[in-house]
Amino acid sequence: MSSTPPRPRALFAMGRRHRDALFPSAAVDRLTRLVDIDPHVVAEDFAPVPHLAAVEILITSWGCPPLDDAVLTRMPALKAVVHAAGSVKHHVTDACWDRGLLVSTAAAANAVPVAEYTVAAILFANKRVLEIGGLYREHRNALDWTARFPGFGNYRRTIGLVGASLVGRRVLELLRPHDFDILLADPHLDPEAARSMGVRLVELDELLAASDVVSLHAPALPETYHLLDARRLSLLRDGATLVNTGRGSLIDTESLTAEALSGRIHAVLDVTEPEVLPATSPLYSLPNVLLTPHIAGSLGGELLRITSSALDEVERYCSGREFAYPVTRAALTTSA
Template identity: 80%
Template sequence: MRIPVPATPPAPPRPRALFAMGRRHRDALFPPAAVERLTRHVDLDPQLVVEDFDRIPGPASVELLITSWGCPPLDAAALARMPALKAVVHAAGSVKHHVTEACWERGLRVSTAAAANAVPVAEYTLAAVLFANKRVLEIADRYREHRTALDWSAHFPGFGNHRRTIGVVGASLVGRRVLELLRPFDFDVLVSDPHLDPADALALGARLTGLDELLAQCDVVSLHAPALPETHHLLDARRLALLRDGATLVNTARGSLVDTAALTAEARSGRLHAVLDVTEPEVLPADSPLYALPNVLLTPHIAGSLGNELLRITDSALDEVERYCAGREFAHPVSRAALAVSA
């Protein structure tokens, strides 16, 4: 007698997903191998990339949005067109540009790849700190000019990285990663963050101080605070004046944290050095002195993920999609409360 074999239950339907971002970002973030992995878990048209929520084919069935740079705002009108939408997986850092109050009112689950994007920013910052104390820019400039060996210790007395004091302003994802990268070096590290207590700072390998005290004690100060009304021009003329002569300011966070006019005056005098990956405005006017000053390194917002670093963000987003489809919690969720005080 043949024993009947139980029928294999049909696989549950895959959630319908949609790319919502700039076309060029989809192309950079989701090469064929990533698309193949993605479509194992979701029902998605890889060629459909939405840059305007008023033009979504079949919006009612969309359950999951995969977003990145260039995603339009998810306001009440956009959400009304997607009644089945339950989650947003952001393949980039900040979600402030598109996640609105309407998303929280709907109860959407939101994930971000900000932790993945923090890695290259922190690496850039570490390089800036090490180069600043070693006076690499100025020495390279002199070497280019004179094309001969000079007594660099005589020109830059006391330069080097031993027992320097480094200040980190903001224990954000990037700030915490910077603190982690600073641990192996012979640095004294200070941190300033209104949401941090001394025990937490000590666990991060730093001593908690007030901002003014940090500025006055550090050889290099690196900014990692969010752009909020209360942080606008956090480093104004008064606070920049607290920095030691010859100190270096590193800004990979937001240009609005620094009063550009005040910093330009300090840099032009030669008193302060600066490594600026972000500025206010961005881009600076063509006649800004900051482009040409030998004590300023100005880069065009390249500290974050670019080139092959984007694949780290892709992997993070794909991991989150898989968690969602398996009914698990996101590894990198965004909450309404946390978003209010983050970048």
């Protein structure tokens, strides 16, 4: 007589408010059919959590404490970390890789709304929607927009993507139906791979000088800190728009502020350095700058896409299959 194998023991490790947002009752019901978990226990700090020794799967998200040697010593049965968010750099340590833990991420799911925001920003930038909307609000009558913005519009504009990340690749897919010329700069990509993606690989300086809109999708690494400094920002053509949904540290904020104050370029910034900018920053009020408070990523109902991805990964693990979205130690050296 066969018996049903025991379900693996799992634990939520994240900020409680994130657990509540990511795992409504329907998601918890699906999860409890897959694993043995107390949905009311959420580890924001591992120190007070009892019975860690039996935990086989950690379901993590924003606010998960670091999984260092001391924590892993208390979890000898731990085999997998399923991250219901994007980057795992904040909690997956070298000790996890040394243990040989399996790690999964929902970064691909989180990339979707970021890419959607980016494409909307690109289309609005070329159409000068923000500037025209502001002028229309002030004057309350139609002006000669073609005379005011000669050549505006999206046809045959050149879009430069910096970084072939998950978001960068998703942006590329969403841009395909439009009549754009697309350039890509990424030091970790070879020309053949770029051609297979339908884009032309160029050096960053060439991309900056040739693009009507530049969108940043590079990771925050030591070599990408202030990737766009004063010299590179000066390469942007007059009237170009810079979109940053990546990391604030990619841009030298002081140099960008100077360029924006001159009125020479436009910017759409969902991330900044620092985040939040000082209240005195001119970037808040400049008509050629749109600041949003880090909203491009998954929020509201979009969080359920992340939940679905994480639950799919838990199901794959429980059925003995490989993760669809695994993370490796090597991959983290060139990712966000």
